[in-house]
Amino acid sequence: MSITQARQQVTPELRKWILEQVQAGHSAESVLKAMQASGWSEDVAVDAMESTLRDHLEADAVAHGLPPALKVPEPALDESPLYLDAGDRRVSVLQVMAHPKVVVFGDLLSAEECEALIALAKPRLARSLTVATKTGGEEVNADRTSNGMFFQRGEHAVVRRIEKRLAALVNWPEENGEGLQILQYGPGAEYKPHYDYFDPGEPGTSTILKRGGQRVATIVMYLGEPEKGGGTVFPDVHLEVAPKRGNAVFFCYERPHPSTRTLHGGAPVLAGEKWIATKWLRERRFE
Template sequence: MRFHAPIRPELRNWILETTRAGHNVADLLRLMHETGYSPQESRRILAHVLKMPVSAIDARARPQQHGKSVRIRLPDGPHIVADKHPLRVMLSLEAPPLRVFDELLTTDECEALIELAKPRLQRARTVNVDGGQQIDPNRTSNGMFFALGEEPLIRRIEARIAALLGIPVDHGEGLQVLHYLPGQQYEPHQDWFDPHQPGYAAITATGGQRIGSLVMYLNTPAAGGGTAFPEIGLTVTAQRGAAVCFTYEGGDAASLHAGLPVIKGEKWIATKWLRERPYREKAGRD
């Protein structure tokens, strides 16, 4: 049995007084984390002092969400039409839910996205614990974000994705374009946010949890650069105009994936992350 140190009277009184002053559980957890308590210990202490189960602490710590929650509808093929655009389903898996699409984007659309993105490229970042952006040594590409509906081309692609997956445009994060040179990669990772990690409430305060990812290939690298799913032994080859979409509602470990190193040439991709609720973008992401 794990030993827990007794709760100091000063800490108990602070929790009760802070609660009476109108602060909620999320505030208390944040303040305790800032003073050095681990998330697990903070939850245990609050549960004991406030006389409620840890599950109730977790529920109260979640941010209030507004807007309707949705689920992604992955289509079956082989031939489908999304917003008047014909395409094909080349591969279909159910564990994890995954589809590989051919001809999701036209050659002209791929080239136009690359040209629009080039002047705004910066070192690609990942989401940190407060919902902002950070440099990650596991991600060595350059990238940029488009705002929702920023260009006619972006609006057309967003409408196509919404029709393809049965999810409203406003549930998507801004389209991100990434550029990889030889040797650059993105090591194995999950796109969904771990609810047990510090900062989960901040990351999901708008839009809620991520529920799916769509990776669109804007060119065909000379060698390498595919998307690997090590838990299921699958690698999707990067082919211009094709895309892979996978969902992970509830945090599916099988959705672990990696952007494999480019061996020769370069790789351009566009990524769309989808949220369970309407997403409001933060300013200054690129």
């Protein structure tokens, strides 16, 4: 592949070449290096790769009868910032993965906010339930052995402050968020790997979607650190995020399908106690 620096047009031939390299097992980094060595600017090379892979996934999805991709929340990461302005707080960007889109944020919550959420939640804790997509209701699930509770959106001053911060951080309307859920995991407690979107093939999903459409993103915030274990794991990409207090992991999923590679879970707590706050974001206003 030979190209001059003067012409930076992304051609069908280039897209075909990118796809062939990725399908052959070459890493994204090696493909980008090859493009730059041939004269492509870094920005154009990155955009070409991202758009090519995105278009390929979309075409493949349509060909297999999957629903079209949805708009998802997008933190402002185009210029690889070390920090993002979340309105009332400067938040660190610690790690970014492209596919799946996973972002680890540092110092999203203060120690005082973590303690306040735990104190407010404790009197209302009960065995955690999961959404029952067969019926549209809720059910006890053996895969999830935590205790938890939900705040109504905007229920308390600290909740309102955090919800506003999250909306600014990921560029998504506050009203599209479900209520903040607080979860407590004792020794041995876990949430086995699962997807957060609602399976469109299940009979109860149509009822669930009436409240705000599909879930399109998740934010897990760490409120209390276990002594051992309890990380957020993404088995498909061999990633584990440590549950450090005040930090958070964000990930989004543009379609309700395993191709998003957003299978994730809460690893068992091996010692101590883990507390998290989870925020699920919908495609529309959540009622």
